[in-house]
Amino acid sequence: MGLFRVDPKALHYIAKESYGTYSSITDNKQLDKNIMEALAVCLAGFKTIVAFDTYVDITSSSLEITRVNSGGYTRRGAPGSGISIGTLCAGEVKDLVIYFSYTCGSWDRGYYTTLSGITAKVMYKDMPGGQSSTSTNNCSVSIAVHTTSGGSLPANPCPPFPFVLQQIVRFKVVNLLTGVLQELKALKNDAGGAKEKGSVDDLVLQSIAANLLQRKWMEFKQSDESWNAATPRALLDLGSIDADINAMVGILKEGWGVGCIYSWLSSHYMQRATVTGLPAEA
Structure with a gap:
């Protein structure tokens, strides 16, 4: 569990190697509530194995x-x-x-x-x-x-089952966010690392990361075949991902770091609940 300005990459790595999950807390307005929620998620996993x-x-x-x-x-x-x-x-x-x-x-x-x-x-x-x-x-x-009776294949001979399609999209979004974090790391290396102490991201780099994530997400929704093939009902379920990405962009613009992204990745990567620190959870 990460509170405020810690190194989310290191904590996410530890969670991944131990088959655990990483929760991130950025909102100090309801700090006690958020800490208790994160601990409850963690302890619930131990008690229900x-x-x-x-x-x-x-x-x-x-x-x-x-x-x-x-x-x-x-x-x-x-x-x-x-x-x-x-x-x-x-x-x-x-x-x-x-x-x-x-x-x-x-x-x-x-x-x-x-x-x-x-x-x-x-x-x-x-x-x-x-x-x-x-x-x-x-x-x-x-x-x-x-086999078809005609001489040519239909445009989509076997559309994926909606639930399968949703899971394919989720895995693709995991890859997209991982790529954004890798690009942010490259930007930090080019800039000589964060200007502040420790692992705190430079505010300018976070703003660049927010714009990068926003742009790549728009490109994904416009070009990805799986997203565009989703039925209206499936899009209702995928809408939560859209809201999460938009919330991540907002948190980056406010300078709260990438902890929410690492926590979201941890949850979807391991298919387990985490506290991501996104506003939607409040």
């Missing part, structure tokens, strides 16, 4: 799994060999986006088949003090393949 050494095994007999976007969770070995989740709290949901490829055969128009698709199972140890691993039943998803 139901499993540890959690591992998701993902396989396919007919598809080539090319990539698994798992946020902050470690992939073991080659794509498709599984994801290490670690501790799991009661009620937690971890969303993984799996990318795959499939080589079509020489099929006639109108041909239809069903592939065995992707199979997943979860292995874990119970809390408290579980010694042996427990394995869930396999969960399989079949994939329908239908």
